[in-house]
Amino acid sequence: MKKSTAKLFSKPLVAIAALSGGAAMTAPVTAQAEISGNIGVVSEYLFRGGYENNGTAVQGGIDYSHDSGLYVGYWGSNLDYGTAPATTGFENDVYVGYGAMAGDFSYDVSLLYFYYTGVDDADTPEFGASIGYGPVSLGMAYLIDDVTWGNEGDIYWSLAYETALPSDFGFSATLGYYTYEDQGEFESGLGTTESSGLKHVDLSLSHPLGATGADMSITYMIGGTDRTDTDVEDTVILGVSFGF
Template identity: 30%
Template sequence: MKKTLVNIALTSALIAGSLVASSAFAVEGLSANVGATSNYLWRGVTQTDDAAAISGGIDYAHESGFYAGTWASNVDFGDDASAELDFYLGFGGELGQGFGYDVGYIYYAYPDSAQTDSTNEYDFGEVYGSLSYSYFSVSANYGVNNDDGAEWADSALYISADAEIEVAEGLTLALHIGDYSFDDDYKSDDYSDYGVSLSKGGFTFAVSDTDMDNDDMKFTVSYSIDIDL
């Protein structure tokens, strides 16, 4: 469950294909993922100054529904930060009658963000939960335990709704809408993001936008693979 799935974020645009790796030393439940995208978008906002990104991660999933993993990507915010490293764990399963659920915690770390300015640390965490039925899902992420440089993330709430439909053999259409609201104390502007994508064979073409002023519609092309370890 890499970051792009934790947020069910179409705008992250790294919907994975699969690659089975045979090995005599395979570990049940352990997998890796590698991806590349023309623009790393998170909740509709570029994390790489509209440049390309390479990402990868390792995940462990147990048959009980417990999972844990880590995911990394390059970033560019115009400061010291050059990398993002996420850690997450959670529990998911079926509720019956076609309903599914997922709850967990994710921590977003930027190891070199305060390299020249000690006040520029902006690691933060979120608790999250989602409910799915058939092709549809709704999710909520709530900001917790942020560093001083990420005060905007404290008590911030991101709610999203998504749908994924196979429109042809191997071709998936995904629709997304999200709303990000912030605590008034931190003077961050609430906004909404939305998008659509088509995916096949590990490739994804996505279009996304936000309702923020002076924000243009963005087009991304991505490719990713999952590898059983």
């Protein structure tokens, strides 16, 4: 099945990260306390190189960020795994963390809880941490419990880069790598045959949608392999998001 972030590896606040499946978990460090939100639509919902919805997904969240660096938030999305019988549901991510900057360096630690409606044996906490320098960030997310989409001790590693381009375009690139535990409560370790592997590479381009306040984006995901050494297909994802 799968799996966000606290933030770095869950579902970020911007369209590019949401499309790329957890590209940037670090929470925004603001000059003052604020509440912000986001809502968007993507043509497909992929998370860390795996499908969470084979069709259109509506996603959104809300965050509170304090000038001390503390933040709390919620993010959600509808799910459709396209299996027989059909498995649909809703993902709810609740997280708390701390992020700060020291010059060009940034760091973040967070705890996220995945809670699902309509999907059995999938709820779990996850610990995340990241460091960054300028436009580059490196992070990890550690799965704390056995679930139907992962084993306790699975670690998702992310190397991300983002930059502004001319004419208000934005670009991001994310490399996602997994280290796997081969034993777990479900399906004898989910059939794990690999100890680690490259899961995906995401290349994303975004641009404001006129004067609407929304952003449109396109992501090309280069698929790697999963924990059973099965190839992940390349795919293109389109999205529109609005922050408020």
